[in-house]
Amino acid sequence: MFYAARHYSLPFLLALSLHAAAAWALYQGWNPEKELLNVVKPQTVMASLIVLKPKAKAAPPPKVDVAQKQLEAERAKQAKADQAKVRKEAKSKAEQQAAAKAREEQRLAERARQAQADKQTAAELARQERLARLSELAATSLQQAIADESVDLQAGSEEQVLRSYHAAIYELVRTNWSRPPSSRTGMQARLQVELIPTGEVVAVTIIDSSGNAAFDRSAEHAVRLAKRFEVPQENALFERHFRRFYILFQPEDLLR
């Protein structure tokens, strides 16, 4: 007895600690198979992103171009004015003296113009800076929005994800559904559809018949013609919602 206790105490302790570790891990919610949700983003969200992106990026550059062109034009104008002034000075000093007053006035005007130009340049620069800042802000907030959105999805706004998969299934079945002429508004048939994780349809069973065999068969055909549905990669989600589900055929667009 003591012999056994002595000899097996180490393995016993090891086993105990291993169990404890396992228990702790389980308690902490450790899940060996858990992966990040690899979610196919719903079409609608993708669409809005595509619309937003070019707007934010495309808007600023042309404005910058216009500003630069304006600046260059300003500078060229100024240079021309300066040249004219130098030429005038070299031509005649007498004239210069005689028109001292006029020159003074001209200089004053020149200065005023210069000040005006400087002011314009400064304003232009400020505007540019503001634009740059704005576009940067837009870009970051967009990135933030994208990040938020994917966080939302990854955090499992499962409802939303399901809705997008259901919408895809709806669309595929609808476009494959040819109702027989004996169909009437008010008929309905419930079918159970079984899929394998690839999304392939492996079984279609009529659970509640419409009472019209042709109508039931048209519903079954709509599912069988679809053949394969887009399903979530994530195993748990697939098992919960897509391994087996119902489709209720309930026409509301028939003439009769």
Next chain:
Amino acid sequence: MTRALLVVALVFTFVQSYASSLDTIIIDRGVDEPIRIAIAPFQTDVSAPQGLDDIVSFDLARSGQFDPLASENMLSHPKSRQEVFFRDWRILKAAYLVIGSARKQVGDQIEVSFELYDVLAERQILTRRYTFSKSQWRDVAHRVADAVYEEITGIRGAFSTKILYVLAQGAGTPEASFRLEVADSDGERSRTLLNSREPILSASWAPDGKRVVYVTFETGRPTIVMQDLNGTYRERLTNFKGINSSPVFSPDGRKLAMVLSKDGDPEIFIMDLATRKLRQITRHHAIDTEPSWTPDGKGIIFTSDRGGRPQIYQLELATNFLERLTFTGNYNARGRLMEDGKHLVFVHRRNGVFHIAWQDLERDNLQVLTATSLDESPSLAPNGTMLIYATQDQGRGILAVVSIDGRVKYRLPSSRGDVREPAWSPFLDG
């Protein structure tokens, strides 16, 4: 004990919630494309001008609800279940497959059998066997088409039915001739019931499909005549002064509604065919014409201009209760109730052009079915899915068919003259 009950209740609610936790996707719309079907060439030792599969394919295509695959596009021509590979047919997007054979028996008898497969569910859903004489080659094909149509659509096929129409040649000339003809519903195998130098009008069928009534001018004025299809019986029913027109059998075949103007203006009368007694059912100074019966035989639908314009009215025979049915437009005439008693088919004038239209009497929505002009004399197929009418093509009268959902329209070729006044037969048994 209570604990056990509690456990049972818990288990039950768990099972319940599990069962209802399956997602349900609701499909409230469809596209209603024609159904792709493959009619493989029938294996046969009988020489015939046209293959059974060809006739069946043409019938089904004509209904507008099917899109038959051309035999040259098939990957194989299976003769038996062993030779059917569903994958091949799925690749061709065929939802259904028909295989069959026609074999000589003793005498001129032929045995025809076929099998209908649901390609998508990979199972046989129908098999039939018929024995016919060789002269009934086309009849067999129409019977196969009827059976396939009914199995897939849930509606009885009407390919074995016939049509009655008037063929006019040289109208308005001294050599004018008018012929009352009967043909298969696809326009084939026509034969003449009556040949006359005077116009023939308003031909219609008895509900058993064995007799017809029509109006001739053989006595110099309009006369209502009844005859049977094989020509052994023919009788003049009325020869009153004035108008004798629009004879229509009651659904039980015992009475005939008609228009007579013997007392002045045109009124609707009902003749008891056993006693030949007449009963006047409308009394109005306006024109009352074009009677037809409600499907239960208890009422008469007719056209009247008592409201100033031609509109369609319904009269309850037991109570004389009168009801106006049409209110859209200022010309609606020649109403015929569909088998469900809730839908009316009639001639409707819109923007001065005559079209065939139908109307849901409960929901009161009107749908124009035809895009041609001068459309007249609509006559419903007995299964209510198609209607035949007369129209004009380059100044010549032709017959055209339109499906009641408006999806399919086709013309029946007429190479011989003006065709008018079509009447679709009831179901013909045997």
